[in-house]
Amino acid sequence: MKLRKPFQAESMPELKVLRCGAFGSVQDMGRTGFRHWGIPVSGVLDENSAKSANLICGNPENSALLELIGPGWEFEFSQDTNISICGSDWHPEINQKRVSLQQNNEVKSGDILTMKFPGKGRIAYLGITGGFQTEEILGSRSWHSQFTESFILKKNTILPYSELSARKVDNSIFIKNHPNETSGNLIKAERGPEWNLLSHDAIMQFTEKEWTVTNRSNRMAYFVEEKLIPITKSILTSAVWPGIVQLTPSGQMIILMKDAQTTGGYPRILSIPQEELNKIAQKNPGEKLRLCVSAG
């Protein structure tokens, strides 16, 4: 086993990013209460996996954790703590020893965590006991380019975390339903505010078509490849929220995610509840969705 000297910790324990995947950020349950100022809510894309990761390592659901999009990560811990990994399984190893998802893992000062291999799902969450102690802006630690100094994990990024208290983490917590096992490609959606502007032929497309997630998909919105018959009527700008599906004049469907703007002017044809949005968040580009629309 390769031994590495732990980097020098200052006052607070720190996690150091040694290698990066596609996109990583610190997130919690979001920046609520400021939407009337045009401030997006932000926060974790897959709430189900993130809440599990926090609960398993003894945290309240709202603690700040790492949201990692795509595999290829390597981290070093400066001090002893407990961690948990939920969401996508990228074959995590601590000091080259395989660890499971959905469980509490003890790490020691100088330990190296890797999450290297592609697997089912798009996002993994790394929870740490006590949560990451990065700056809090407007009541949230969620990273966003408009509000926080850092907004993407980079090589050598250093993140402070809480010192391990004497209180022991309850190792018996085990969240049964692994999110990726229960997520098929069927997404339940409600009719959105402008559903009635869709033509009959457009509505029929929902029963027939599958929708392919594109690689443009990010924390603001997920996009699908296939086009829907567009709406010709224009509407007044009004509130939008994560889960709203907008339809552009070219027939592009935009599924709004947590970093989406607070208001928008495209017709809102669907509203997808958070439980279903958790599943969409885990879809990689190229994966398919079926949208099952109910009256809501």
Add this chain to the structure above:
Amino acid sequence: MIAPDFSYKIYASKILHLEWAAEITPGQMHKIKLFADQLKNQDRFKWIDVVPAYHSLTIFLKDPISDSLELINSLQATYTLISEVPKESGRIWKIPVVYGGIYGPDFDAVYKVLNMKPDELIEKHTASTYDVHFIGFLPGFPYLGGLDPELHLARKDIPSASIVPGSVGIGGSQTGIYPVKSPGGWHIIGNTPFPLFDLSRKPPIVIQSTDRIQFYSIPESEMEACRLQCFDEIKKTFSS
């Protein structure tokens, strides 16, 4: 007493979306703002966010709605308590703008396509007092009503990839200010040093729904002096 004239629908069990007639009027703006303020003051609505727009009010609740009928009844009771729609507006913000040049990259194209002289464009843009209907799209971005119909201009076919903070633009029947860097499809005719969004300030966003905005033209040389003036004015307003 006013009769309920809005429709409602519940989304994702926690989002209550109310809509009025699809029109942009100061009367509707005041009515929605007043209703929003009333709702926020009532303890029984456990709200997280209340978001007004031109013709809608969206209430994000903490818990799933169990009894929608009861909720709607109490909403309507609150609504009918608004005895009359007040015409009273909030603050008037005077916004200095450097028109044209490097500050307004689309200024020349805009006055030409509108068949005006440069001064005419500035005159018309500074003549109106604009209503702030609501804030959205970007942190602190005011949606303004009251643009002179002679200045209406369809958005750009190809949006600009990056518009700098402070940019004053025209898009369709609207005019507005970009508080932060953003892509956008509006024609940029000038730039203001007025800080619409500043996280180091409390509150970070000072312009509110039902406030009013007046633009005035300043020469480029006064940009920095006006910036300090704006800071002082905001500070004075919020310390008193």
